[in-house]
Amino acid sequence: MKKFLNSPDTILAESLDGFAAAHADLVVLGPGRQFVRRAGPVPGKVGLLSGGGSGHEPLHAGFVGRGMLDAACPGQVFTAPTPDQILAAAAAIDTGAGVLFIVKNYEGDVMNFDMAREMHAGRSETVLTDDDVAVETSTWSAGRRGVAGTLIVEKIVGAAAERGDDLAALTTLGRRVNAATRSMGVALTSCTVPAAGTPTFTLGDDEIEIGVGIHGEPGRRRERLRGADDLAAGMIGAILADLPAPPPEVLLLVNGFGATPLMELYLMFHAARRELAGAGVRVVRSLVGNYVTSLDMAGCSLTVTAMDEGLAALWDAPVHTPALRWGA
């Protein structure tokens, strides 16, 4: 295992300390490193809370800030945050208007966020994300997995929370965005969990995992590595096949898994965009980069969200976080 670390036991704490120091203008690290919260909470605003296992950076802590999340709870690597963590974060951001939990659909996360919700004194709701079309159930989840589409839910709901939407409206919006979103990933290599020290799975020199999960969990099948156009066609095909009809206008997110350089991600964006155009689907918003990662996995996912004017305006609204930043 070749990683920048001192010990697998301290990697999360040291990384969080570095993160908080690098972004002290935007975020604050909570007591005991239980959560990262937005600097300067907004009284009367619904608190948006997410979290999950670490190793997917910048998700979720990188999306804490104005126009997106109010707090994020980082679990140990690929391990759900504890109910205590989540409860402490919810208490820290609930200024009376309630808390919305945005939770990726994995059993550990669902269980611990549910427990925290039951204990939280104020009002709360949950939006579960399950945008991964690769498999219907997995080793980590009952039902579909929540993957890169989660960041689109967080951005759009975050903008609506910032303008003052209430808890019920945000819950409805979050579920609507999730329902309009589909993702599919492919791994070129495994990731290596620091505490394990060896790759999570093994791929041959010319083998790839189609539909891989963001923890390296199995997807649909192993295939031989092939050209980017072919791969994009297969992934976009799977996504469109899963929608009732090809949407006229979409947001296209090309997300790297951590070890895939931008040059390749932009090439995949080019291929995916052309594939969508061939199906009569126009890309009206886009995002390309390593946003929902799997430690040091090489690979990428494509995410498509059906857009309308209202969603586009919320996507365009200012966001001021460590990992996404635009607008005044």
Place this chain on the structure above:
Amino acid sequence: MKKFLNSPDTILAESLDGFAAAHADLVVLGPGRQFVRRAGPVPGKVGLLSGGGSGHEPLHAGFVGRGMLDAACPGQVFTAPTPDQILAAAAAIDTGAGVLFIVKNYEGDVMNFDMAREMHAGRSETVLTDDDVAVETSTWSAGRRGVAGTLIVEKIVGAAAERGDDLAALTTLGRRVNAATRSMGVALTSCTVPAAGTPTFTLGDDEIEIGVGIHGEPGRRRERLRGADDLAAGMIGAILADLPAPPPEVLLLVNGFGATPLMELYLMFHAARRELAGAGVRVVRSLVGNYVTSLDMAGCSLTVTAMDEGLAALWDAPVHTPALRWGA
């Protein structure tokens, strides 16, 4: 070689097309893909032009936009752009106030930018960056190499150009920022050039290259992999030893080489910041991410720029590019 591509011959063209489509609000791809230029040139402003071999994305095209570069010329992978490309870009952005070339100190780049400068009809100056303290000369350069510190030069000079500084002032400023900047890198793995198909160099399972260049060229020595704190201490030590005295306040850039996840980069930021504090150096600005990469190399570099109030204000000034974006 496991990469997202169709053919090594078309990787650059397809990637540039994807890049231009994804950032059509900010940049325009020039005829024949010779350069990427800012959407909406500013008459009367000095044009800032950079470029170099591709494979270092987001450098340089990702830094084209308001408050940074006016154009960037992407060469083939790890190959200098041609004089024709550079000349076409200079002509496209020269609105009468002249053009400043920001060039990393590699023989091919220096030669081709010099040839273009001689042919360019308008006024021009060059700022050479050579921030890498690892080696005094290298297989690719006479004198020190220009590495991640180049982005700091581009950001600060870009802000000064935006406020209307003239060509002479920008040249002086660029040289001053370069002189105040030092970098040192370490590779955990090699990169693989698409056209070659095999790793540029070979490292043992527990071996690292101290002082590696951004093309995988040799650094100071091979060592055994060790803890992040030790590595950061060595790199910061080399940087501080190269300065006349430890500066009281610095910008600290922790730059990933393409395949190193954010979790590890923030951990390195934490270690480097503590090391600087021990030497009485305070980190007043910071940047952490994969900005000046070496294709799919795992590794990182640390860059330190001695700051003062004037430089901090220019660093903080609005920037609106695909890869760096802040301010109104």
